[in-house]
Amino acid sequence: DAGVTQSPTHLIKTRGQQVTLRCSPKSGHDTVSWYQQALGQGPQFIFQYYEEEERQRGNFPDRFSGHQFPNYSSELNVNALLLGDSALYLCASSWFGIQPQHFGDGTRLSIL
């Protein structure tokens, strides 16, 4: 039974570029949440997707957008990358948003 899978594992971008991160939820899960974890900090909630719609959003600018597909997988898009966007991006899935969530290993994004 595959858990939450994220791709890519690592990514290096430059300021101003755009990036897309991908997440496949655990089998049987229909809700996907995205988190940003800066070095030495706890994960910060970006947004949550359920039934292909953004259900809840944290305090992140519109440069951060997402999408959920009919198979429940999800993408996180970040436009106009800033140095401060360098972080570990974690995807978590659950059934109907019920806690606890299952987390993936994350994508480490570095902005040069």
Add this chain to the structure above:
Amino acid sequence: AQKVTQAQTEISVVEKEDVTLDCVYETRDTTYYLFWYKQPPSGELVFLIRRNSFDEQNEISGRYSWNFQKSTSSFNFTITASQVVDSAVYFCALSEAQGGSYIPTFGRGTSLIVHP
């Protein structure tokens, strides 16, 4: 105001010592959930425990135990007879109802280093 406070940034112990990780939370909700997660160097957050606000019973799972006290808004985590494999960052999290979803707010984490 920080909703989840983990005042211990880093704790260093020698194997077989007992260690307690502190977590203090802040909420006005009567219904909420508390969690502990473990994050090894690989990055994945591993779920350890969930407690709802109506269940103050302490819990023990092997070498792990949790003490939930609503009177002091604390949810502390104790590892008995620590092992090197326990070395990781541990996060306490609070979930309150937000638009029908219980989105967790994480503390800053406590890095536990267990020396052989």
